[in-house]
Amino acid sequence: EVQLVESGGGLVQPGGSLRLSCAVSGFAFSDYYMDWVRQAPGKGLEWVARSRNKGNSYTTEYAASVKGRFTISRDDSKSSLYLQMSSLKTEDTALYYCVRSGNNWPPILDSWGQGTLVTVSS
Amino acid sequence: DIQMTQSPSSLSASVGDRVTITCRASQDISNYLAWFQQKPGKAPKSLIYAASSLHSGVPSKFSGSGYGTDFTLTISSLQPEDFATYYCQHYKSYPLTFGQGTRLEIK
Numbered sequence: 001e002v003q004l005v006e007s008g009g010g011l012v013q014p015g016g017s018l019r020l021s022c023a024v025s026g027f028a029f030s031d032y033y034m035d036w037v038r039q040a041p042g043k044g045l046e047w048v049a050r051s052r053n054k055g056n057s058y059t060t061e062y063a064a065s066v067k068g069r070f071t072i073s074r075d076d077s078k079s080s081l082y083l084q085m086s087s088l089k090t091e092d093t094a095l096y097y098c099v100r101s102g103n104n105w106p107p108i109l110d111s112w113g114q115g116t117l118v119t120v121s122s
Numbered sequence: 123d124i125q126m127t128q129s130p131s132s133l134s135a136s137v138g139d140r141v142t143i144t145c146r147a148s149q150d151i152s153n154y155l156a157w158f159q160q161k162p163g164k165a166p167k168s169l170i171y172a173a174s175s176l177h178s179g180v181p182s183k184f185s186g187s188g189y190g191t192d193f194t195l196t197i198s199s200l201q202p203e204d205f206a207t208y209y210c211q212h213y214k215s216y217p218l219t220f221g222q223g224t225r226l227e228i229k
Contacts, residue, residue, distance in 0.1 A: 064123075
């Protein structure tokens with residue numbers, strides 16, 4: 001069974017930093033693209049970042065709203081995905097989902113974690 | 123960026139009805155289109171990819187169609203568990219973007 005479990009959310013002041021983690025199981029993590037998608041309270045879904053798989057050298061993509069502030073990374077030996085968030089803004093307040101994407105082209109979002117809540121407030 | 127526009131934003135229907143939700147892309151995305159269902163307080167669930175292919179375990183009451191810029195999600199014989207918010211999403215290029223969502227409510 002595919003499982004994705006996020007952690008690391010919490011309350012942080014504007015300008016602060018936070019690191020989210022996603023522990024996965026039930027599939028060959030290194031073969032898959034992985035994404036972070038967020039949802040602000042009462043709002044829709046917003047794609048945040050992508051980590052390509054080992055076969056694609058773990059290259060990354062970012063939404064313009066987070067580029068230069070957020071860094072997606074992974075540790076295949078720990079089957080874990082991370083999102084390092086810095087220079088946080090109040091508009092980054094959201095539920096952050098870890099999402100598995102495909103292991104072939106084109107990668108599609110197919111399995112979602114339950115999310116971890118990030119609140120940016122003074 | 124490719125903009126995704128869903129219509130309607132909300133929809134009221136009765137148990138047993140058949141409903142259709144429309145998603146329009148601001149440019150040609152071929153069939154790089156996915157649909158998701160989200161129930162209150164829950165994570166989204168992946169329903170459809172490649173515009174019309176059902177993910178494993180998704181019942182055949184859900185169907186998708188379209189190509190290029192115009193797409194539809196149809197749900198037949200609505201049951202209480204189908205009342206949720208539905209999102210489309212393109213994966214033609216970066217950034218990946220979602221529609222604003224369609225809230226399907228019980229009439």
